[in-house]
Amino acid sequence: MEAVLSVKNLSTYFYMEEGVVAAVDDVSFDLAPQEVLGIVGETGSGKSVTVKSVMRLIKSPGKIVNGQIIYKGTNILEIPENEMYKIRGKEISMVFQDPMTSLNPLYTIGDQLMETIIQHQSVSKSEAYKRAVEMLQLVQIPEPEKRMRSYPFEFSGGMRQRAVIAIALSCNPSVLIADEPTTALDVTIQAQILDLMRSLQERLKTAMIFITHDLGVIASMAHKIMVMYGGKQVEFGSAEDIFYRPIHPYTNMLLRSVPRIDRKIDRLQSIPGQPPRMIDIPKVCTFLPRCPKRTEKCQTAIPPMEEIEPGHFVRCFNPVRGDE
Amino acid sequence: MLKYIIRRLLISIPELFIISFMIFMIMYAAPGDFLDQYRLDPTISAETLEAMRKEYGLDQPAIVQYLTWLKNLFKGNMGYSFYYRRPVSDLIWERVNATLILSVSSLLFSWALGIVTGIFSALKKYSFSDRILTVVALGLIATPSFFLGLLMLYLAAKTNWFPISGMISTSYNQLSAWNKFKDILWHMILPVSALSLGSFASLMRYMRGSLLDVLNEDYVIFARAKGMPERVVIYKHALRNAINPMITFLGFSISGLLGGALFIENVFGWPGMGRLIYQALIQQDMYLVIASGLISAILLVVGNLVADMLLALVDPRVRLT
Numbered sequence: 001m002e003a004v005l006s007v008k009n010l011s012t013y014f015y016m017e018e019g020v021v022a023a024v025d026d027v028s029f030d031l032a033p034q035e036v037l038g039i040v041g042e043t044g045s046g047k048s049v050t051v052k053s054v055m056r057l058i059k060s061p062g063k064i065v066n067g068q069i070i071y072k073g074t075n076i077l078e079i080p081e082n083e084m085y086k087i088r089g090k091e092i093s094m095v096f097q098d099p100m101t102s103l104n105p106l107y108t109i110g111d112q113l114m115e116t117i118i119q120h121q122s123v124s125k126s127e128a129y130k131r132a133v134e135m136l137q138l139v140q141i142p143e144p145e146k147r148m149r150s151y152p153f154e155f156s157g158g159m160r161q162r163a164v165i166a167i168a169l170s171c172n173p174s175v176l177i178a179d180e181p182t183t184a185l186d187v188t189i190q191a192q193i194l195d196l197m198r199s200l201q202e203r204l205k206t207a208m209i210f211i212t213h214d215l216g217v218i219a220s221m222a223h224k225i226m227v228m229y230g231g232k233q234v235e236f237g238s239a240e241d242i243f244y245r246p247i248h249p250y251t252n253m254l255l256r257s258v259p260r261i262d263r264k265i266d267r268l269q270s271i272p273g274q275p276p277r278m279i280d281i282p283k284v285c286t287f288l289p290r291c292p293k294r295t296e297k298c299q300t301a302i303p304p305m306e307e308i309e310p311g312h313f314v315r316c317f318n319p320v321r322g323d324e
Numbered sequence: 325m326l327k328y329i330i331r332r333l334l335i336s337i338p339e340l341f342i343i344s345f346m347i348f349m350i351m352y353a354a355p356g357d358f359l360d361q362y363r364l365d366p367t368i369s370a371e372t373l374e375a376m377r378k379e380y381g382l383d384q385p386a387i388v389q390y391l392t393w394l395k396n397l398f399k400g401n402m403g404y405s406f407y408y409r410r411p412v413s414d415l416i417w418e419r420v421n422a423t424l425i426l427s428v429s430s431l432l433f434s435w436a437l438g439i440v441t442g443i444f445s446a447l448k449k450y451s452f453s454d455r456i457l458t459v460v461a462l463g464l465i466a467t468p469s470f471f472l473g474l475l476m477l478y479l480a481a482k483t484n485w486f487p488i489s490g491m492i493s494t495s496y497n498q499l500s501a502w503n504k505f506k507d508i509l510w511h512m513i514l515p516v517s518a519l520s521l522g523s524f525a526s527l528m529r530y531m532r533g534s535l536l537d538v539l540n541e542d543y544v545i546f547a548r549a550k551g552m553p554e555r556v557v558i559y560k561h562a563l564r565n566a567i568n569p570m571i572t573f574l575g576f577s578i579s580g581l582l583g584g585a586l587f588i589e590n591v592f593g594w595p596g597m598g599r600l601i602y603q604a605l606i607q608q609d610m611y612l613v614i615a616s617g618l619i620s621a622i623l624l625v626v627g628n629l630v631a632d633m634l635l636a637l638v639d640p641r642v643r644l645t
Contacts, residue, residue: 055549082554089551096549101542104561106639115560116550151640167550 003030003070004174004207005054005092010067012046012053019280023049023062025231028305031175036201036208038222038239040215040254042275046231047211051177054209055094056084072174090120093168097180099161103152109136109163110148113170120171135166139196158189165197169204176201177209182217194220215258219243227251230276230286233305237312247308247319249293285316293318325636328644329629336625340618345390347617351610352386358406358608380406393611403611405604412615415600420582422491423589423596425508426515427581434520434527435577439570441524442531447558449536457528464525473518473591486514489593515592519585523577530573535566568639575631579624583616 012024024046031037039047053064056076069076071091079087088094096102104112113132117123123131129148136144139162152160161181168176178197182190198221201208210221218225218239225242227235227250235248246252256269273290285291288298295318303317359376362368377383381392393403402412441457448454464472480486487493491511492504499507538544539562547561548554582597589598597616604612636642 057545057549085551085553087551088549093551094546094549096542096546098542102546104543104547104565105641106564107561108640115552115556119551119553119556153641164546171551 002032004033004072005031005209006068006070007050007054008068008070010050010053010069011065012049012058012062013065014062016061016279021278022231022281023278024053027067027226027228027233029226029233029236031207031209033174033207034201034205035224036210036222038218038225039209039211039228040213040218040225041228042213044275044278045228047213047228048179049231050228051094051179051209051211054177055088055092056081085119089116089168089173090171091173092175092177093171093173094177094179095161095164095168095181098184099157099164100184102164103160105152107151108148109150109152109155113148113163113167116167117170131170132166135170136163138169138200139163139166141166156189157185158192161185161189161193162196165193165200169200169206172204172206174207175209176206177211179211180213181210183212183214190217197221215255227254230281231278232286232302232315233313234287234316235312235314236305241309241312245312247312247321248287248314248316249291249318249320250287252320253292293320325633325644329633332629332632333625336622339625340621341394343621344394344614344618347614348390348393348610349386351608351613352389354608356608357382358610361607393614402615405609405612407604407607407609407612412611415612416597416615416619419595419597419600422594423582423585423598425491426512426519426589426594426596427585429512430516430520430523430585431577431581433516434524435574437520438524438527439531439567442528443535443563445528446532446535446539461525461528464521465529467522468587469518469522470587470591472521473515473588476514476518477591480514487511491595515585515588515594518591519588527570527573530570531566534569535562538562538566541565564638568635571631571634571638574634575627575629576624578627578630579620581623583620 007030008028010024010027011022014021014023027046027050029037039050041047049058049062052058054069054076056064056079058064064077067077071087076084076087103109110129110132113135114125114128117128117131118125121128121131132148133144136147141147141159141162147155152163155163165181181197182193185193194217197208197210200206208221210218212218212221222239225235225237225239226233227242227248229250235242235246235251237245242251243255246255250271253269253271257271259268271290276286276289283302284300285298285303288294291298293316297317303315305313305315307313308319358380359373359382362373362376381389384392396403400413402416404410405412405415408415445454445457476486477488480488487510491508493499493507493511496504496507539558541562544557544562547557552561583601585594585596586598586602588594589596590602593599601613601616603609604616632642632644636644
């Protein structure tokens with residue numbers, strides 16, 4: 001199927017006084033309509049910068065230095081900045097990590113919802129109001145008419161994230177980006193929000209990019225998974241590929257560090273070493289210093305993304321095979 | 325809301341008593357009194373001095389003096405000035421207008437300019453014009469207003485472009501109403517500039533910092549992410565949040581309306597309250613000092629109340645109960 005969003009060789013660098021940070025380096029992926037792509041990686045691996053680049057929300061000193069972001073045939077990077085607001089929120093919209101700070105404290109939920117609808121759809125105020133109430137119903141906020149007049153501070157964290165989701169989906173975007181939407185919530189609320197997002201995604205048939213560092217969350221959400229480390233994608237494949245046949249040493253070790261209910265072990269494995277300092281890193285695999293499988297060859301070049309089996313890509317010279 | 329305002333005003337009454345008592349005691353604790361200047365004068369006899377001491381009530385214990393003043397205050401009498409031998413309220417009333425003309429116009433000027441340039445400077449962060457504004461602002465903040473006033477006086481004296489002193493020209497009484505207005509305006513330019521430039525500069529820096537903080541907030545980025553045009557992002561979402569912390573400053577500015585121009589009024593010979601208070605302080609003209617201190621305190625109370633009410637108006641999270 002034709003991809004709705006296709007990212008090709010995206011690189012976003014931050015030009016700091018201390019040096020250049022390659023926050024996202026040579027990342028490519030396709031997102032098919034109605035598909036959910038999960039991006040996993042630890043803090044600082046470039047997940048957020050990748051999706052912020054897609055939205056063109058990167059601010060100086062950050063800069064998209066290379067690549068293409070093709071949305072329905074148009075390269076988003078070639079659109080002038082003053083046209084971008086037609087894409088943002090309408091075609092591609094985004095839900096942020098912390099619902100406590102994503103909503104403007106001085107305006108009512110209704111106002112913030114309606115302004116989005118009015119901005120993107122040529123509707124009257126009363127139609128926008130009706131649509132806004134419907135959206136609040138859709139995200140299962142009780143008494144939506146009353147809640148339209150509430151301010152964010154009158155909402156709990158879970159309710160605010162529901163409101164944020166309502167705003168993000170209010171104009172039927174083709175792509176919804178969720179940047180760790182449940183990280184700031186406690187576990188029971190997390191489950192509710194995930195359920196909501198899953199059911200809305202199925203109902204509205206929106207393609208979704210779902211970022212998390214929680215492997216349990218991604219397993220229940222994503223069709224495809226991209227694993228990032230140190231600004232680079234290290235593995236890309238279907239959820240089954242990644243969870244049952246991880247072939248990059250990092251993915252492999254990462255999955256072993258997750259507690260599992262069906263396997264009894266005394267000690268969880270951890271990955272020795274520290275995530276890389278991202279300033280002016282050498283042109284080798286970013287996982288190299290922590291990799292148990294490194295060889296001479298790893299010191300010479302960055303491994304390319306290779307398709308090991310259909311639809312399953314890895315960036316490694318020495319992939320893990322079978323039951324290693 | 326109304327209940328809240330009434331309660332705040334009621335609370336301020338004991339506050340004002342305490343403030344007036346403290347001013348009284350501080351004045352009393354200062355060495356010497358109003359009559360010292362007469363004691364040094366050999367032409368004034370000891371009997372006359374004693375008579376004056378009685379007349380002014382300076383022979384009474386301090387607490388009796390204070391209570392007498394308080395009793396008179398309830399009758400609407402703020403006491404008599406020793407020096408002018410006239411009611412304090414008359415003296416202040418005569419000069420209040422001149423001071424208000426000066427301080428209100430400088431308040432408006434510095435706020436309007438400070439907010440606008442602050443926004444400009446934040447939106448053009450690190451640009452050439454932002455850097456220029458930063459240098460100018462830091463320079464103005466570092467310069468005391470009386471020194472700025474002296475510099476302007478020097479300029480005025482050298483160029484003859486502006487009057488160097490006073491509020492009206494000698495020919496004022498012969499002028500038509502429009503020309504009278506223009507005459508005062510002409511006299512105001514230097515003192516108002518000297519008074520406002522410093523506060524303009526700090527307001528600009530506050531506004532810049534506040535807006536820059538807000539521009540990094542998640543809700544501003546979210547507004548952008550949901551496709552609001554930049555104009556809406558800045559003027560609807562960011563600016564209203566950035567104005568919030570400024571409102572507290574407005575409360576303080578209101579408290580300085582009558583007393584804040586003291587130095588500038590002296591430098592420019594402006595016939596306002598600042599000079600009156602300054603002279604009263606030097607001569608230990610007790611009741612005039614207390615009255616002016618009390619007025620400043622009242623303005624501070626009112627200023628804070630106004631700021632709190634404005635904040636409640638702007639920010640739905642603030643509830644006045």
